[in-house]
Amino acid sequence: MGSTDDAATGATPPTSGRLQLRVREVIRETADAASVVFEAPDGGFNYRPGQFITVGAHLADGLAPRCYSLSSAPGHDPHPAITVKRVDGGRVSNWLVDNAAPGMSVDVIAPTGAFTPRDWTHDFVVVAAGSGITPAMSIIKTALMTHDNAVTLIYANRDEQSVIFSDTLATLQETYPSRFVVQHWLESERGLPTAAGIGSLIAAIDDAAAYLCGPTPFMDVAHEALEAAGLPTGRIHRELFYSLTTNPFAAAAATTPAAPVSPGRPAESGARVTVEIEGETHEVEWPRDAILLDVLLDNGIEAPYVCREGNCGGCEFILTEGEVEMRVNDTLDDFDLRRGARLACQSVPVTDTVAISYDS
Ligand SMILES: Cc1cc2nc3c(=O)[nH]c(=O)nc-3n(C[C@H](O)[C@H](O)[C@H](O)COP(=O)(O)OP(=O)(O)OC[C@H]3O[C@@H](n4cnc5c(N)ncnc54)[C@H](O)[C@@H]3O)c2cc1C
Numbered sequence: 001m002g003s004t005d006d007a008a009t010g011a012t013p014p015t016s017g018r019l020q021l022r023v024r025e026v027i028r029e030t031a032d033a034a035s036v037v038f039e040a041p042d043g044g045f046n047y048r049p050g051q052f053i054t055v056g057a058h059l060a061d062g063l064a065p066r067c068y069s070l071s072s073a074p075g076h077d078p079h080p081a082i083t084v085k086r087v088d089g090g091r092v093s094n095w096l097v098d099n100a101a102p103g104m105s106v107d108v109i110a111p112t113g114a115f116t117p118r119d120w121t122h123d124f125v126v127v128a129a130g131s132g133i134t135p136a137m138s139i140i141k142t143a144l145m146t147h148d149n150a151v152t153l154i155y156a157n158r159d160e161q162s163v164i165f166s167d168t169l170a171t172l173q174e175t176y177p178s179r180f181v182v183q184h185w186l187e188s189e190r191g192l193p194t195a196a197g198i199g200s201l202i203a204a205i206d207d208a209a210a211y212l213c214g215p216t217p218f219m220d221v222a223h224e225a226l227e228a229a230g231l232p233t234g235r236i237h238r239e240l241f242y243s244l245t246t247n248p249f250a251a252a253a254a255t256t257p258a259a260p261v262s263p264g265r266p267a268e269s270g271a272r273v274t275v276e277i278e279g280e281t282h283e284v285e286w287p288r289d290a291i292l293l294d295v296l297l298d299n300g301i302e303a304p305y306v307c308r309e310g311n312c313g314g315c316e317f318i319l320t321e322g323e324v325e326m327r328v329n330d331t332l333d334d335f336d337l338r339r340g341a342r343l344a345c346q347s348v349p350v351t352d353t354v355a356i357s358y359d360s
């Protein structure tokens with residue numbers, strides 16, 4: 001089955017920085033969801049299945065940035081796409097569903113995020129609710145079309161009319177009958193999903209990796225069901241949708257030093273960090289009480305970020321030497337931490353020398 005190398009997805013190196021994407025097509029998926037398909041920019045548009053872009057919506061009262069997962073699959077779909085579901089009273093989701101049209105240009109921050117398989121040697125259990133299908137769709141298509149994994153999808157929706165991608169899922173089932181199982185959970189028929197109910201839909205779990213996307217209570221019951229079925233927590237990955245409260249399109253804010261992590265350690269004993277980014281190596285001083293992302297931006301190094309709150313994984317780097325401490329980590333799981341992933345927007349140094357890479 002599959003490989004540990006995701007280069008086959010056309011995903012390395014990822015596109016970086018800010019760019020403008022031109023809308024090619026808008027597909028009405030359900031009454032309240034639409035896919036916005038973009039022209040692939042000159043020079044390509046690289047991303048990993050499960051990653052998201054940040055859209056800067058220019059609304060009448062200013063710029064509103066929001067994250068949207070790519071529902072297209074790299075290496076398979078020629079044009080990158082996001083799928084947006086209306087949120088009651090939501091500013092950007094409704095604006096996009098109502099106004100996105102072919103020819104329109106959209107400001108975007110390049111794909112990022114840690115909700116992406118790094119290892120395609122396992123089978124997958126994907127558990128999604130509502131618009132949580134978007135990153136799941138990219139992962140499922142890649143697992144089926146680029147690799148040869150078996151995938152079980154458990155997909156919860158209010159009712160049959162609200163199922164996004166129902167035709168695509170049915171076609172994939174017909175095309176891959178021995179490798180793709182879809183279990184729909186319709187609240188109109190079965191009520192809210194429960195751990196026991198989800199557990200009853202999980203068949204083979206041996207050696208699988210699970211990807212969960214939906215509201216927190218939904219992911220909690222899915223997690224419980226997967227653990228009860230014998231899947232270790234380290235194999236269960238989650239993506240939570242929320243609206244950004246910071247503006248990653250604004251110029252880097254003035255840095256605010258964090259409180260010292262180790263009060264006993266003299267502040268003057270700064271660390272040094274060696275940074276590999278976009279094929280270049282930089283070495284900079286890293287004050288003990290400073291957040292790595294701030295230090296890098298202050299030194300003119302264009303490190304990626306989105307939320308600056310430890311939620312999105314958009315500032316992920318790989319630690320290659322030394323150790324850091326993260327103040328908040330709401331996105332990297334045990335597997336990510338073991339492969340050396342850390343969040344620049346939350347890291348302070350622990351060791352005197354640290355080496356990191358954005359290119360790994
Ligand atoms: C990594 C990631 C990936 C994502 N991928 C997707 C995706 O693929 N598809 C998708 O549809 N969404 C996705 N999201 C969610 C998306 O970013 C937005 O959060 C979503 O579209 C809602 O944004 P909005 O501007 O429409 O709503 P907001 O305007 O942000 O409002 C959200 C809710 O808060 C309420 N609200 C807003 N302001 C107030 C206030 N002042 N007081 C009280 N209540 C208030 C609104 O009524 C609404 O119910 C993703 C989020 C993340 C973090």
Ligand code: FES
Pocket residue numbers: 304305306307308309310311312313314315316331343344345346
């Ligand atoms: S920028 Fe979102 S976790 Fe760091």
